[in-house]
Amino acid sequence: MSNLRGIETFVRTVEGGSIAAAARQLGISAAAASQNLARLEKELGTRLLSRTTRSQALTAAGEVYFAQVSPLLDGLAQAHSELSALQDAVQGRLKLSCSVAFGRHVVAPLMPSFMARYPQVHLEMLMVDRNVDHLREDVDVGIRFRHVLEPGLIARRIATAPMVFCAAPAYLRQHGRPTSPEDLAHHACLAFRMPLDGRIMQWPFLRNGIRFAPTIQTAAVCNDIDTLTALAVAGAGVTRLGSFIANPLIAAGKLEPLFLPSAGPAETRADPEPMEYFVCFRDRRHLPGSVRVFLDFIDAALREHPLLRVPL
Structure with missing residues (x-):
């Protein structure tokens, strides 16, 4: 159904009895409607309507085609109607928990659009890097990186963030x-x-398909990524950041990336292991409307994000 506008023009022409009637219903000119029909017939390689200055009639091919596509248009109209009703009906609270850095830099900037689309949904955000008990803390949906996935929840990978090792030009x-x-x-x-268990998060790499975490000399430790970012920008040392934090600072000249794929001899070259993010919820069979529309929204929004990779 590549030429949906042409199909709609064809069906409305048959139902209305003329191209002019179809044009009025679609809110376009008669000339535009005629062009839509011509493009559709060219695409199909056959005439659908026999037209004269005074009348029109379906060809044999047109009769077959009309019988097939007319119910499809009705189904599309019904789907749009039901979706509009669903969106109008979605209301209530949506409590979202999220890893702090991903929530602050990726999710929060997307939320005004979600709130505008669903104004009757009251959004509450819980930004933490610890395990969250969805039942005890009454959380509807969570976004977590792999290290802090909650047991007993449905978890679906929604994005992968390249990790960037970087330091300030002055430090280098x-x-x-x-x-x-x-x-x-x-x-x-x-x-x-890690707030979860107090461990220092490793800095893993992949070399020739083998994962390893090198020994590092720790100069400073913090449980907040933005604080580590500020230290790095100030020249305090090397840190590891998600691309959604590092890349804008690199573009501004405040940080420089390390371990680029083209740098260094092949035997020592290694790629930083990316960070995987998951959306988590309790029961796929009884999702509240607010959770259902949020899952659809965040899926679509992350696919447009320039600094993330998303699963197919």
């Missing part, structure tokens, strides 16, 4: 540029402490 001028992950043992590293 003073201390040199690490050319391999192993060099991090000799640099001031700004690391993230």
